[in-house]
Amino acid sequence: MRYWKGFRDGIPIALGYLSVSFAFGIQAVSLGLTPLQAVLISLLNVTSAGQLAGLQLMTVGAGLPEMALTQLTINLRYALMSISLSQKLDESMTTPHRLLLSFANTDEVFAVASSQKGKVGRAYLYGLTNGPVAGWVLGTALGALAGGLLPASVTNALGIAIYGMFIAIVLPPARAMREVRVVVLISVVMSCMITFLPFLSFISDGFRIIICAVVASALGAWLLPPPLPDEGSDEKEALD
Amino acid sequence: MEWSKFWLYVLVMAGVTYLIRMLPLAAIRGKVKSRFVQAFLYYVPYAVLGAMTIPAVFSSTGSLPGAIAGVVAAAVLGWMGKGLLTVAAAACVAAYVAAMFLH
Numbered sequence: 001m002r003y004w005k006g007f008r009d010g011i012p013i014a015l016g017y018l019s020v021s022f023a024f025g026i027q028a029v030s031l032g033l034t035p036l037q038a039v040l041i042s043l044l045n046v047t048s049a050g051q052l053a054g055l056q057l058m059t060v061g062a063g064l065p066e067m068a069l070t071q072l073t074i075n076l077r078y079a080l081m082s083i084s085l086s087q088k089l090d091e092s093m094t095t096p097h098r099l100l101l102s103f104a105n106t107d108e109v110f111a112v113a114s115s116q117k118g119k120v121g122r123a124y125l126y127g128l129t130n131g132p133v134a135g136w137v138l139g140t141a142l143g144a145l146a147g148g149l150l151p152a153s154v155t156n157a158l159g160i161a162i163y164g165m166f167i168a169i170v171l172p173p174a175r176a177m178r179e180v181r182v183v184v185l186i187s188v189v190m191s192c193m194i195t196f197l198p199f200l201s202f203i204s205d206g207f208r209i210i211i212c213a214v215v216a217s218a219l220g221a222w223l224l225p226p227p228l229p230d231e232g233s234d235e236k237e238a239l240d
Numbered sequence: 241m242e243w244s245k246f247w248l249y250v251l252v253m254a255g256v257t258y259l260i261r262m263l264p265l266a267a268i269r270g271k272v273k274s275r276f277v278q279a280f281l282y283y284v285p286y287a288v289l290g291a292m293t294i295p296a297v298f299s300s301t302g303s304l305p306g307a308i309a310g311v312v313a314a315a316v317l318g319w320m321g322k323g324l325l326t327v328a329a330a331a332c333v334a335a336y337v338a339a340m341f342l343h
Contacts, residue, residue, distance in 0.1 A: 009324075011325060012323075012324040012325035012328050013324075015325070015328070016328055032241055033241050033246075034241075037241060037246055040250060041250055041253070044250055044253075044254040045250075045253055045254050045257050046257075047257055050253065050257055051253075054249065054253045057249070058241065058245075058246070058249040059241070064248060064249070064252050067249060067252045067253060068252050068256050071252070071253050071256040071257055071260075072256055072260065075256070075257050075260050075261075076260060077288065078257070078260045078261045079260050079261070079263070079264050080284060080288070081261075081284070081285075081288065082260075082261055082262075082263075082264035082265045083264045083268060083281065084281045084284040084285060085265065086264060086265055086268035086269075087268075087271065087272060087278070087281055089265075095266060098262070098265045098266050099262060099266060101265075102258070102261040102262040102265040102266070103258060103261065103262070105261045105265070107288070107289075107292060110285065110288075111285055111288075111289055112324070114285040115285070152302075153336065153339065153340065154336065156301045156302040156303065156306070156335075156336075156339065157301055157306065157310075157332050157333075157335045157336035157339065158332055159300040159301045159302070159335075160297065160300045160301050160306075160307060160310040160311075160314075160331045160332055160335045161328045161329075161331065161332050162300075162328070163293050163296070163297035163300055163310075163311075163314070163331065164310065164313075164314040164318075164327050164328035164329075164330065164331030164332065165324045165327065165328045166289045166292060166293045166297075167293060167297075167311070167314040167315060167318045167327060167331070168314065168317070168318040168322065168323070168324045168326075168327035168328065169289060169324065170286055170289050170290065170293075170318070171315065171318035171319050171321075172318070172319075172321045173286065174286070175319055175321075179283075180283070180286050183283045183286055183287050183290075184286050184287065184289075184290040185290075186287075187286075187287040187288075187290035187291045188290045188291065188293075188294045190291070191290065191291040191294055191295065192294065192295050195295050196295070205296075208291065209288060209291045209292055212287060212288075212290070212291035213284055213287040213288045213291055216283065216287040216290070216291075217280045217281075217283035217284045217287045218280055220279065220280075220283040220287075221276050221277075221279035221280040221282075221283060222276070225275065225276075225279045226279055226282050226283070
């Protein structure tokens with residue numbers, strides 16, 4: 001039961017991934033990788049921004065330290081998410097399951113898991129991650145093999161799917177709680193400043209997200225402590 | 241790309257990414273005691289999503305009018321508490337239609 005609840009919650013993520021990884025597949029082949037190589041990258045990494053940067057580095061023949069440092073910079077936000085998620089896990093998440101499931105702790109999986117009431121266990125998390133990983137790999141294969149078949153107007157429009165999902169996760173709790181509204185607003189304003197102010201534009205996308213999340217969450221925790229639930233039972237649910 | 245070079249790159253990429261995700265989950269077993277850290281971790285998902293969405297969403301479709309239409313559609317339906325799939329699909333349709341007429 002918990003598995004299928006998770007699986008259902010993962011379907012919109014899987015559909016969003018299908019379109020994003022489709023674009024990745026097209027790009028990988030256009031940069032000289034075989035379709036099998038493109039699929040292997042998606043299967044072993046399961047991360048959008050990191051893969052795109054990695055693809056560019058390997059096709060220009062960059063060094064391995066540069067590759068490692070780039071992945072660390074872009075993906076360090078996952079450490080923050082894993083720390084936050086560690087507080088949501090129930091006792092069914094023993095070490096082997098932690099080792100396996102952390103493989104698929106993407107931005108979207110983290111967001112949906114965090115929005116659940118109370119604790120989450122391994123059945124739910126396997127259900128939640130299976131669809132998105134399959135969608136990510138399948139989309140890469142389709143893009144690599146048949147990328148030219150869809151008109152650009154359609155693949156372009158699909159690019160907003162993931163963001164639509166993010167908006168749907170944030171708005172209900174933001175509507176219900178002033179504290180969440182303030183924290184999100186701080187984060188968004190900072191994100192825009194880092195993106196658009198010339199003297200801050202040296203900050204990479206990965207660090208932009210980390211800086212905004214850490215500063216906004218710390219300010220919120222300091223100035224506007226949330227009505228913290230014991231065991232998270234009062235948390236607002238983002239899903240219907 | 242040659243397979244030997246490919247595997248080296250992919251192992252470094254995947255290894256670094258996995259360790260970043262795995263180490264905190266494997267290491268942190270108990271409930272954090274500090275109220276401040278609890279509150280901080282409570283806000284992290286929302287702050288992360290805010291920073292990931294804005295301003296990046298406006299360059300996600302290759303058409304600014306399309307992206308704005310998609311954001312408006314998602315914001316209205318999301319505010320009403322519609323499900324993730326509904327909101328994501330509506331954003332795509334709005335972006336597609338607006339890009340067709342306005343770009």
